[in-house]
Amino acid sequence: MTFDELVPVWRSSRNQPDPAQVEQYKAGIASHLGREYREFLWHVGLTTALTIFLAGGFVQYVRSGGAFDWQLEWAAIVFLLLPIGVAALFVRGFIRHRRQHPRYDLSIRDGLRALIDENRLARARLRVSMTVLTVAMALVPVVTYQLQLVGKQRPHEAASMLAVFGAAYVVSMAWQVWKYRRKLLPESARLRELLRSYEP
Amino acid sequence: MMNSTDQQAIFDSWLREHAAILHHVTNGFASGADRHDLMQELMLALWRAVPAFRAASLPSTFIFRVTHNAALTWKRAERSYRRRVDSFQQQHIDLAPSVDEAHGEPATEQLELLYSAIRSLEPLDRSLVLLQLDGVSYAQIAEIHGLSESNVGVRLNRIKHRLTATLQEKTS
Numbered sequence: 001m002t003f004d005e006l007v008p009v010w011r012s013s014r015n016q017p018d019p020a021q022v023e024q025y026k027a028g029i030a031s032h033l034g035r036e037y038r039e040f041l042w043h044v045g046l047t048t049a050l051t052i053f054l055a056g057g058f059v060q061y062v063r064s065g066g067a068f069d070w071q072l073e074w075a076a077i078v079f080l081l082l083p084i085g086v087a088a089l090f091v092r093g094f095i096r097h098r099r100q101h102p103r104y105d106l107s108i109r110d111g112l113r114a115l116i117d118e119n120r121l122a123r124a125r126l127r128v129s130m131t132v133l134t135v136a137m138a139l140v141p142v143v144t145y146q147l148q149l150v151g152k153q154r155p156h157e158a159a160s161m162l163a164v165f166g167a168a169y170v171v172s173m174a175w176q177v178w179k180y181r182r183k184l185l186p187e188s189a190r191l192r193e194l195l196r197s198y199e200p
Numbered sequence: 201m202m203n204s205t206d207q208q209a210i211f212d213s214w215l216r217e218h219a220a221i222l223h224h225v226t227n228g229f230a231s232g233a234d235r236h237d238l239m240q241e242l243m244l245a246l247w248r249a250v251p252a253f254r255a256a257s258l259p260s261t262f263i264f265r266v267t268h269n270a271a272l273t274w275k276r277a278e279r280s281y282r283r284r285v286d287s288f289q290q291q292h293i294d295l296a297p298s299v300d301e302a303h304g305e306p307a308t309e310q311l312e313l314l315y316s317a318i319r320s321l322e323p324l325d326r327s328l329v330l331l332q333l334d335g336v337s338y339a340q341i342a343e344i345h346g347l348s349e350s351n352v353g354v355r356l357n358r359i360k361h362r363l364t365a366t367l368q369e370k371t372s
Contacts, residue, residue: 025243
């Protein structure tokens with residue numbers, strides 16, 4: 001049996017999908033998209049609410065005449081500014097990526113190149129995130145020390161803060177290292193191998 | 201920006217006219233229960249690609265590019281995989297080639313044999329041969345993949361020989 005002998009079988013009616021099955025898949029897609037949209041709203045809503053709550057609370061405190069000594073409490077400001085700096089870096093990386101691959105949709109090969117760059121960007125984001133998280137963790141003792149110095153935090157509150165931030169740091173770092181090594185690096189290797197198969 | 205009603209209308213019309221492309225890609229890249237996962241992945245990729253479609257190219261060429269791209273980069277997500285497969289198995293959806301009353305079982309076996317031989321190829325080769333079987337010209341295949349036309353010809357010639365050898369091995 002040769003390849004050419006099987007071409008008529010390929011073009012026959014039995015190599016066509018069942019319309020009822022296609023409809024069932026469409027229903028599955030609609031429910032998947034709905035779930036994805038709800039999850040997106042939940043994440044964006046939660047992040048926005050937390051940011052507004054924290055930043056708004058601080059601004060409200062200062063505006064209502066609350067005592068704030070910039071020289072003695074600078075670490076808390078640096079701590080609050082860190083996420084904004086990270087967000088700015090992420091946006092810059094995304095804009096650069098879009099400029100480097102303006103027509104990723106021209107061919108599958110172009111799309112693969114863009115995907116490899118996207119993977120590189122995702123790994124760079126994780127490296128930045130892990131570095132900033134470590135800097136933030138190193139700042140926590142300074143923040144608690146300064147807050148105690150100006151009488152805004154008691155020793156047992158400082159201990160709780162260190163414990164919560166320490167636990168969050170360990171969990172977050174473990175998840176990011178796992179994602180970097182077990183997901184992004186193998187994915188990068190797989191995509192590069194696929195792109196290599198395009199070379200004559 | 202396209203609204204969701206227009207997006208749905210275009211998506212529905214593409215599926216009405218070109219569902220066979222998705223069926224062929226699914227069976228050419230996945231077997232068994234994996235087919236449910238890939239089919240859903242292809243449909244999601246197509247849905248998301250609708251707003252990027254420009255009338256300058258034919259819908260079929262666009263659909264070939266999107267679905268083959270999704271199949272080439274597809275890697276089943278273990279976490280959601282079991283949930284998706286279970287959901288479709290509960291509905292008794294079977295994506296395997298159907299049995300045609302007029303031609304009967306042997307032809308279906310031949311088709312499954314051909315798909316199995318295609319799946320034994322490297323991913324890029326699978327995509328190239330599926331496109332050719334679907335009647336896409338060398339020039340269009342070259343455009344879809346970003347290869348030269350002569351390169352496509354050379355590769356397809358080599359793939360056909362390899363497929364014939366595999367088929368003969370499987371049937372002997």
